[in-house]
Amino acid sequence: RQQIALGDVNGHVEEMYAGHTVVKAYCGEADSIRAFEKYNDDLYDSGWKSQFLSGLMMPLMNFVGNFGYVVVCVVGAVLAMDGKIEFGVIVAFMMYIRLFTQPLSQFAQAFQNLQRCAAASERVFGFLEEPEMEDETGKQALLGASGKPVRGDVEFSHVKFGYDPSKTIINDFSASVKSGQKVAIVGPTGAGKTTMVNLLMRFYEISGGSIAIDGVDTKSVPRWNVHDQFSMVLQDTWVFRGTVRENIAYSKPGVTDKQIEDACKAVGLHHYIMSLPNGYDTVLDDKATLSQGQKQLLTIARAMVEDAPILILDEATSSVDTRTEELIQKAMDALTVDRTSFVIAHRLSTIRDADMILVMNHGDIVESGTHEELLAKGGFYADIYNSQFALTD
Template identity: 50%
Template structure:
């Protein structure tokens, strides 16, 4: 074991450090400034997610075209039936040919049946297209999260990130589901009806076209105003989710410190912001529909008047006017529908942009293809290592350190000294600013992270257990672990002692918060998980902080067995837990200021001695009082 540091800068030159917060505690309020949706590029990118479905989309388009043609021909066929009746009774004053009328009506029924079947089939296929596309988006987000560095999660409130990968993705799904089929149907209906309108009467068709520029102007004016409000709606949704998640995760602290009213007020404020943004977006975009109905009704009146004049002048048959009035309704409906979908598109694209921000986040650098020496002995060396979370606030500078195989290295120091950062660098949770760290002589950046981390077992101060059985949580340490290996790890860490007293034993299901276990029991399970992984390097970050004194002694014995032939890094605030360490490193402001074993450091009467006195002398004084 050796260590060497460059001259330590003045105390005021190295401010206290810390990674970006994960959203803070229950009282935290985060959120960046409002970002308007970049609508067209985001919409184009969202449409690009449908790329693998182009073959099916082509089939849907073909079916929609045929169905639209059938639907567009229908009114013209019905107009022929009206002409048969009108000409027979009014013009020629003869009996109606009901057989001919029935044949026309049967033709219309067949045409509308074809339209129904094709529309139903297209809707069924579109549902599959959308769901497969959303499946791929979710998969991309999931894969992306596994490639993001720890610093990304440090800077993201958990509720906000969860909102992006759940609420926003669901909103994209609903938007695509509701708009894709409607866009295709309405677009082709508009084209088909327009062709038939010119076929029936070009004069009336020109009259009907007046509504198109009005519709476009209305949609653009209203859409531009609602666009930013939809972006703010989903931003506020993420912030509200973050606030709720933090408040309920830390509900014990909220109650202990009597902050329920303050939390309720924060919720009220965030809820009011979401209400205001959502109400404004929906109200403004909702104006499109009634405005378009108003324009359509005016268009209908003009067509009825002009058509009546043409019939009176003999320039158009009454059946044609009837057909054209139907066409005018059919012509206005897709315009109104397309305009009303503007709010859905704006909302969906706002969510898509938030998801794309996750997909575009900077990933960890690509893994190298190197390998570690076999077998791994566990010699860890820091060579001129420098690191900081913020370039303007240095933390570790020019650190040199060697941990020999099989040795136990304890790291102590005040809060913020850089103890946890030191072991995080070994795991490559963060990349170095300069220098390098080697494992058995191999630069850790030259091997894949998975290979490196497979040789390292870690137990954190905050025990993390997932919903499942106790057996499953222990087995998480190594794939393919046998029942005998799981039981051996449990017995070595004294988990077996309390599990045997549970009604379901190792099949006891741990709930999401692991509230059916004590803090010490949860910590023992995480230690058993690390034991099962059988690592070459063991990292214990305040691993016994939640364990009672008697259990701590048992765990210390188990850890002593485990540390045999393994390099161990033990971060501790309780100095009683690291007296038997081979070497104790004392850190202050990112630098190692002392090293040695327990007796040597006490005799030196330096930084370690001050920590020891502050911890044990104060405790003795309290006991005496």
């Protein structure tokens, strides 16, 4: 109980601290304090009980040991007076009592630690019992091997997937994407757009069908070999504590300063970086922070430097203003030249020029084609598009 209560208290404190802006904005301080006091009371209650019981163990064991001495002395005295035993037998039994109770006392002393260990080990073993990822030691890196560059042809064939095996969310997804094509994936929230990208990068294993890059099934090669073919710009930006230069050239060896500067100029971030105290060597921490839009630009610059054959843009312009979006769009157009790209967007203005638009709903492709073809059909895509660009009198 103490371990569970301690986890609740720590989790609540961390959660409230991380989201303190929302707590303040919604005047949730009183509720937060009430919840903390409840968790803290549980911790106090279980804490004093465990301390009381563990503190009781040693006196109890001493009492048992001393009570044993009394019994031996009384019974031994009675038997000695009757002449049934010698005095030496009484002394021997007193030694037996000491030898017997000493290990019990030591065990009682360690009992609290054993209880804590048992409580903590439940969580550790629960984690260790989770199924392991498939061992890939025998698989060869076929993508980009032998100096042959990856073209970027992607083939989805009857892909099925469900986070829960009993509940399929991607039912029968098939699509063929040629090298250099810009593919837009659109659809309502929860349609399965981001899930498809996760499956493409093998963050999850598909339940059925296959996904192939340049004719090579992604299941037949190691995961790192699949990840190596992608640059990603996600809706959730990720910037670690380090210099601007380290953030942009993340994990890619041999990146020159010119490549980093060119990428930042392309997304319009160069001027801001040069205004920082140490330029590209400024450490991004609490003192030198970036706005959400600037973080988005930085992650786009990172994708440019990565220069992988396939590009994934998941709501990449969601955190920037319209003017910056135009700048990013130009940078994106330059970035997607001769490169297969998958663009997930809610704002349909950003994907009009896509070579292919896949319209998803409830895990299936309900329509596919170019912007003009889909509008002419007057189907699901046309309804979404018209709802965004409805003309008012």
